[in-house]
Amino acid sequence: MCGIIGYVGEQEAADVIVEGLRRLEYRGYDSAGVAIVNGDIRLRRAVGKLKNLAKSLLAEPISGTVGIGHTRWATHGRPTEPNAHPHVVGRVAVVHNGIIENHLELRAELEADGHVFSSETDTEIFSHLIDRTVQTGVSLADAVQAATSSVRGAYAIAVLDQADPSTVVVAKQQSPLILGVGDGEMFCASDIPAILSHTRDVVFLEDGDMAVLTADDFQIRRFATGEAIARETTRVQWSAVAAEKGGYKHFMLKEIHEQARAITDTIRGRVSLESGDVFAEGLELSGDELSALRRIIIIACGTSWHAALVGKHYIEQATRIPVEVDLASEFRYRDPIVDAHTLVIAISQSGETADTLAALKESQRRGAKTAAIVNVIGSSIARAAGNVLYTHAGPEIGVASTKAFTTQMTALYLIAVHFGRALGTVDADKGRELLEALVAVPGEVTRAIELNAGVRDIAHQYLAATSALYLGRGLLHPIALEGALKLKEISYIHAEGYAAGEMKHGPIALVDEHTPTIVAAPRGPTFEKTCSNLQEVAARHGQVIVVGDEDDTTLQGLSDAYLPIPKTTPWTAPLVSVIPLQLLAYHLADLKGTDIDQPRNLAKSVTVE
Numbered sequence: 001m002c003g004i005i006g007y008v009g010e011q012e013a014a015d016v017i018v019e020g021l022r023r024l025e026y027r028g029y030d031s032a033g034v035a036i037v038n039g040d041i042r043l044r045r046a047v048g049k050l051k052n053l054a055k056s057l058l059a060e061p062i063s064g065t066v067g068i069g070h071t072r073w074a075t076h077g078r079p080t081e082p083n084a085h086p087h088v089v090g091r092v093a094v095v096h097n098g099i100i101e102n103h104l105e106l107r108a109e110l111e112a113d114g115h116v117f118s119s120e121t122d123t124e125i126f127s128h129l130i131d132r133t134v135q136t137g138v139s140l141a142d143a144v145q146a147a148t149s150s151v152r153g154a155y156a157i158a159v160l161d162q163a164d165p166s167t168v169v170v171a172k173q174q175s176p177l178i179l180g181v182g183d184g185e186m187f188c189a190s191d192i193p194a195i196l197s198h199t200r201d202v203v204f205l206e207d208g209d210m211a212v213l214t215a216d217d218f219q220i221r222r223f224a225t226g227e228a229i230a231r232e233t234t235r236v237q238w239s240a241v242a243a244e245k246g247g248y249k250h251f252m253l254k255e256i257h258e259q260a261r262a263i264t265d266t267i268r269g270r271v272s273l274e275s276g277d278v279f280a281e282g283l284e285l286s287g288d289e290l291s292a293l294r295r296i297i298i299i300a301c302g303t304s305w306h307a308a309l310v311g312k313h314y315i316e317q318a319t320r321i322p323v324e325v326d327l328a329s330e331f332r333y334r335d336p337i338v339d340a341h342t343l344v345i346a347i348s349q350s351g352e353t354a355d356t357l358a359a360l361k362e363s364q365r366r367g368a369k370t371a372a373i374v375n376v377i378g379s380s381i382a383r384a385a386g387n388v389l390y391t392h393a394g395p396e397i398g399v400a401s402t403k404a405f406t407t408q409m410t411a412l413y414l415i416a417v418h419f420g421r422a423l424g425t426v427d428a429d430k431g432r433e434l435l436e437a438l439v440a441v442p443g444e445v446t447r448a449i450e451l452n453a454g455v456r457d458i459a460h461q462y463l464a465a466t467s468a469l470y471l472g473r474g475l476l477h478p479i480a481l482e483g484a485l486k487l488k489e490i491s492y493i494h495a496e497g498y499a500a501g502e503m504k505h506g507p508i509a510l511v512d513e514h515t516p517t518i519v520a521a522p523r524g525p526t527f528e529k530t531c532s533n534l535q536e537v538a539a540r541h542g543q544v545i546v547v548g549d550e551d552d553t554t555l556q557g558l559s560d561a562y563l564p565i566p567k568t569t570p571w572t573a574p575l576v577s578v579i580p581l582q583l584l585a586y587h588l589a590d591l592k593g594t595d596i597d598q599p600r601n602l603a604k605s606v607t608v609e
Helices: 013-023 050-059 103-112 124-134 140-150 251-257 259-267 287-291 302-319 328-334 354-365 380-385 403-423 428-439 441-451 455-461 474-491 500-505 527-539 553-558 573-592
Strands: 003-008 031-038 040-047 066-072 087-089 092-100 153-161 168-173 178-181 186-189 201-204 209-213 218-222 233-235 295-300 323-327 342-348 369-374 387-390 467-472 494-499 517-520 544-549 561-565
Touching: 003 013, 003 092, 003 153, 003 168, 013 031, 013 050, 013 066, 013 186, 031 050, 031 092, 031 153, 040 050, 040 092, 066 092, 066 153, 087 124, 092 124, 103 124, 124 140, 124 153, 140 153, 140 168, 140 209, 168 186, 186 209, 251 259, 251 573, 259 403, 259 441, 287 403, 295 302, 295 328, 295 354, 302 323, 302 342, 302 403, 302 474, 323 328, 328 354, 342 354, 342 380, 354 369, 354 380, 369 380, 369 403, 380 387, 387 403, 403 428, 403 573, 428 441, 441 561, 441 573, 455 561, 455 573, 467 474, 467 500, 467 527, 474 494, 474 517, 474 573, 494 500, 500 527, 517 527, 517 573, 527 544, 527 553, 544 553, 544 573, 561 573
Parallel strands: 295 323, 295 342, 342 369, 369 387, 467 494, 467 517, 517 544, 544 561
Antiparallel strands: 003 066, 003 186, 031 040, 031 066, 087 092, 092 153, 153 168, 168 209, 178 186, 178 201, 201 233, 209 218
């Protein structure tokens, strides 16, 4: 959630750090700060947007080539300047992403020892612990290692010591942290986009790793034992330009338009239209292992959970294996029933979602087979799962997920066909049929965007709405949920998604002339029943916005506003139907003037519970 960046090299550290923090803004934050070593530690912090920090640094520049920076999303303590990071105590400055679970106990011990705290944060604990140790003559690295033995919880930290002005020391436990390897310079960061303009060579740290960074080198060791360890350097294929807006007003709009490309890249090299097979490299489950499964559980949070609901339909229809979809944030807390005959699939864009990672590890502890669908190569969930199918969405900067969602559904589609072919429940002809439909989706997504060029005019009509209902059946029920979530996230209009068949069981009471109902109704197995629900809404003077086939004149006649999509198949309908719902949410939010890429109170990656 919070963003960390550190730099050691020859450039002005403040410039590198502020640039990197800008690229981490999507993670969500309420304050920001930098600390630079130059004789002593120079500290600058500001509440609010990063521009406030940049303005402060412009008015009073801080020179130096070694530093750390941070964007804070408040957990312990209000968003105030004293609570902003970095936290400086004595010789030491610390930035921290995570939560120290025993901070009250440690704070009481330190205060009893005479330490005086200047903030309400748990992070300041690290500053006091590390400074107390370096003051005894211990090296910064050893002091950081000692501090980790006292602290319980999730954390990624980066630390400076004014007595060691050429070094940054970092440590990671259950919060994301990477190293960037440059030419005569080294970086640390919470996420890859922060350093992409400087290097594409990254090292993914594991839980329990700490590292000492100098301009020319880095050393990694396990902080529990002090054992030196080697980690592989990975070359990231994203370009720095891929993380920029590219002329679009917002990252979210850019990422909506990138979905055809992202879906293509997720499919590319993985399908054979000749044989009807899927080549799921990284997902190494044999036919015998699949045959031994009694059920599959998909765990995820937020938008990824909606993708999982679509995946349930795909996998059950293709394999006839029962599939459950579970909220990762709830999974561990009810003594889940999993065993060696269970496959647990975790879905996370970032691969760092704390609840999903914890649920995955709990599944492994209970003997389940595990797999993951993630976007970020080398992320914690990817490493933990063993079996992993990467989406190829590229960096997704907008907090409200779009291309990650459609590529996750694409990956689940591929897994369903792959498992079905391995089990023999999908024959070659059916495999070809399904894959031909999937290969056509990028073109259909592009067409859907073109067909909805006028969606902004529709958004104008409903700008005064304070609430909305979203309906869908079968594979389109999760799309109704996702459409409602997008509207809530970025426009702050209350919205709820329902299975259309549940309308008469309560939600219909909300229908009136002021509450638009958005219905996903392309032609498919449940089309006629969905039309009946649509007419029930209209009979009660409700305003109806319909997503339907572009040539469906009957459906157009039943709607107050129409969001057309090209005709597609029942399995591919979710991938195409969500496009106009994303666009509708975007334009409503833009007309309302909200902060679309960084909605209030939200963070891109929820890396703490």
